Amino acid sequence: MVNLPLTRLLTQMIADSGMLVAIGGNIGVPALDCLNEKIEYYVLDII
Numbered sequence: 001m002v003n004l005p006l007t008r009l010l011t012q013m014i015a016d017s018g019m020l021v022a023i024g025g026n027i028g029v030p031a032l033d034c035l036n037e038k039i040e041y042y043v044l045d046i047i
Contacts, residue, residue, distance in 0.1 A: 007045040014041050 007023060014021040024034035025044035034042055 007043055011043045014043065 007025075007027060011021050011023040019040045020038055021041045021043060022034040022036065022039045023029070023043045023045075024031045025046045027045045031042075031044050031046065034044075
């Protein structure tokens with residue numbers, strides 16, 4: 001999958017800035033399963 005490394009990079013950058021982030025979509029965790037009130041950002045790999 002072409003976007004996978006970029007998806008992980010963006011997720012890591014957000015996490016390193018101290019924000020709560022969830023990653024999901026085509027990379028294993030379904031997008032709707034990522035929903036959580038505590039998460040500030042979602043990075044989804046959807047093709």
